[in-house]
Amino acid sequence: MSLRAIVRVEATPFDAARESARLTEGRTDIGALVTFTGLCRDEGGALAALEIEHYPGMAEAEIARVANEALGRWPLQGLLVLHRFGRIAPGEPIVLVAAASQHRHEAFAAASFLMDFMKTEAPFWKKQRLTGGDDAGWVAAKDEDEAAAGKWRS
Amino acid sequence: MKALYFAWVRERIGLAEEEIAPPPGVATIAELIDWLCARGEGYEAAFANKKAIRTALDRTHARHDAALGAAREIAFFPPMTGG
Numbered sequence A: 001m002s003l004r005a006i007v008r009v010e011a012t013p014f015d016a017a018r019e020s021a022r023l024t025e026g027r028t029d030i031g032a033l034v035t036f037t038g039l040c041r042d043e044g045g046a047l048a049a050l051e052i053e054h055y056p057g058m059a060e061a062e063i064a065r066v067a068n069e070a071l072g073r074w075p076l077q078g079l080l081v082l083h084r085f086g087r088i089a090p091g092e093p094i095v096l097v098a099a100a101s102q103h104r105h106e107a108f109a110a111a112s113f114l115m116d117f118m119k120t121e122a123p124f125w126k127k128q129r130l131t132g133g134d135d136a137g138w139v140a141a142k143d144e145d146e147a148a149a150g151k152w153r154s
Numbered sequence B: 001m002k003a004l005y006f007a008w009v010r011e012r013i014g015l016a017e018e019e020i021a022p023p024p025g026v027a028t029i030a031e032l033i034d035w036l037c038a039r040g041e042g043y044e045a046a047f048a049n050k051k052a053i054r055t056a057l058d059r060t061h062a063r064h065d066a067a068l069g070a071a072r073e074i075a076f077f078p079p080m081t082g083g
Helices: A016-021 A058-073 A104-119 A143-151 B009-013 B029-037 B042-046
Strands: A006-010 A032-039 A045-055 A076-084 A086-088 A093-101 A124-130 A135-138 B002-005 B018-019 B054-057 B060-062 B073-077
Touching: A006 A058, A016 A032, A016 A076, A032 A104, A058 A076, A058 A104, A058 B060, A076 A104, A093 A104, A093 B018, A104 A143, B002 B009, B009 B042, B009 B073, B029 B042, B029 B073
Parallel strands: A006 A076, B002 B073
Antiparallel strands: A032 A093, A045 A086, A045 A124, A076 A093, A124 A135, B002 B018, B054 B060, B054 B073
C-alpha cells in the first residue's frame, strides 16, 4: 500500500473546498472525488456551540487505522480526513472526508465507510452548549450509528 | 500506570488523568474498574453502568475482559460521538 491518507485533528476551522482540492491538484488520472463535510447545526436556534473533547494521540491513530483499512478495501487515489475539536459554532465545519478514485463507486464507498467508523471508533465526544448559556450535556451515541458501522463487518 | 478519563467519566470522577498503582491481583480491565470503584463516590458514579464504559489500552480499543498486561496507559470514556 503506497498511498497514505492525510489525517489531521485540529482546533482551527478548515476550508473544505481548499482542503479537498489538495487531492486532485496537478492530477489528470482521477475520475471521481467524493467529499463529505459534517457541519455544526443550530438545532432550531437552541444551540450556541458544540464543545468537542478528544483523546489526543488516540484520535489521530484511530482515524489513521480506519483510513488504512479503507485504502486496503478500495483502489483509492487519495484520501483525506480532518476532524476538529474544541468549541465549534453553528455553521462551522466539524469533519471532512475526501476520497479520490478512478470511478465513483470506490470513492463513495470509502467516504461512507470512513464516516461510519469515525462515528463509532474515533475518540471524540460532543457536548452541547445552549444559547441561554446552559450546558445541555453530552450528546448520546446513537444505535443507528453502531448499526451503520456494523454493516461493513457483515 | 496512567489512567485517563474523558467526557462524563472525567466529570464524574473530577479528574482528567492520574497515576494509579493497582495491586498485582488486578489483572483485567473489569477488575481495574472494580478496584477504582472502591476509591470513592465519583468513581462509583462514573462506572455505575459498566456497559456504557469504553476502554482503551495504550490508545487501542480494548474490551473489559482484556488483560492489563504491561500497558502504560488506560483510558475510560463513554461511547464516542464524533463525526
